[in-house]
Amino acid sequence: MAKVKKIIKNIKVDADSCNGCRACEVACSFFHSVPKYSSVNPARSRIRVLTHRLKDIWLPVFAGEYTPTECAGRDIYTIDGKEYDECGFCRAACPSRDLFKEPDSGLPLKCDMCEGEDEPLCVKWCLADVLVYEEREVWVEEETEGEKQQELDIGLESLADRFGLDQLRDAMARMDAKE
DSSP states (O other): OOEEEEEEEEEEEOGGGOOOOOHHHHHHHHHTSSSTTSOOOGGGOSEEEEEEGGGTEEEEEEOOOBOSSOOOOOOEEEETTEEEEHHHHOOOBOTTOOTTBOTTTOOBOOOOOOTTSSSOHHHHHOTTOOEEEEEEEEEEEOOOHHHHHHHHHHHHHHHHHHHOHHHHHHHHHHHHHHO
């Protein structure tokens, strides 16, 4: 299998500096509105600021991979005197919470680093410099057809569960007719 050079994009989070302004959520939802930049709906955001106002906790978390099962981890972590539960650090869209699901379709969301932009808008609009964007180059194995098919299957299964096979077939037929 061939190796390809891939740019790994990462956003570092300084949780202690976050003041909970949620500018990151607004910028992300603005970018991901349809059509782009047409509305603000934080439910479409791929970043959420988890809060516990009484304990002065503000934790930005990015949408990660979808997982079909709920985890068993419910540990509590204390960092600089603040307590965080394990779910707060989890980036997965999972059955136990609706944190990273598209509000209209229920499909899982994943951070795409604002593809096509110089840097993610959440980083650009973070007023407290909590978010820092980084890129690095690595050599990785090329994605197989099986992996691509698995990703497609997950998306289609989620749509079928949400809307039913008949509506999914009708939608595919309409898309095919447009081509």
